[in-house]
Amino acid sequence: MHELSVINNILKVVLKHAEDHKVKKVVAVHLQVGELSDLEDQWMQQYFDYLAKDGIAEAACLVIERVPVVMKCSDCGMSHAINIKEDKSSMCPECGSTNNTIVSGREYFIKNLEAI
């Protein structure tokens, strides 16, 4: 399942930065994950625990901030957040255009690490 690929990529970046800074232990990883991702926080942590075992990131806590799906109107340039679970149109609240493109909500971004 793709959880492992995603979490493995997270771990690779975490370990690279941890080694660069010569830390002893990674305590927490602060992540931004887009709402279009279907990975649940609890499962991300479990996969991370499994992959990080016996390394310097073992038992590090994933602190996950969800990034809303934001669309930008191609006609007037206004940005607005949408609820993708709701069966409603994504019309621009400013000008009524439906010509909008997604500008955020797909990301997997590591903001920073807490380490000792």
Added chain:
Amino acid sequence: MSDEIKLIEVKEDIQADNAAKAKELQDSLRKEKTFLLNLMASPGAGKTSLVIQTIRHLKEKLHVGIMEADIDSMVDAEKVAKEGVDAIQIRTGGFCHMDATMVKSGLDAMNTKNLDLVILENVGNLVCPAEFETGAHKNAMILSVPEGDDKPLKYPLMFSVCHALVINKTDYLELSDFSVEKCRERVLKLNPGIQIFEVSCKTGEGIDRWVEWLHQEVNNI
């Protein structure tokens, strides 16, 4: 060394590595004038049927190659090879998606220099393949009528990353409560630029428009 907790700034996109490989692959294929299409769908939506229909329409005009990705088995590659085109099967061995590195190793095994169009038939599911760039120039997906018109609500990421949507098995429309209009509305909400084609791989209805779009994209590379 003190045991104080320090904050290390990372600011890194974890998909950046794959995205960079995908971009590299896209560029090198463009230089060879080989167009790569990433075709995604659920199991049973009609990926192989659409691939076969597409081959039949285009093989006199273009040199076509097919890369079949499945968790196991050679069934699909054997089926499409009968159509007289180059086909290879990638067995992902449990992996639920293809990433740029996997696609590159598949392409290396094909003689892409002589090909105008390569269709990657990705692993069948609407979740994982949407997360990974493959190096394809365009992404297309199939939603078949029996799956239901609510799928854009359940798998929004997939519908948001595709340039084309093929609604397949329109010959079932009369027997189902699938609303093409509702489906279009839900898809266009996420992705207003997407091209939507209504086809039946069984009867051949609507295939022409899809093939015309694809041929145009291949020519525009």
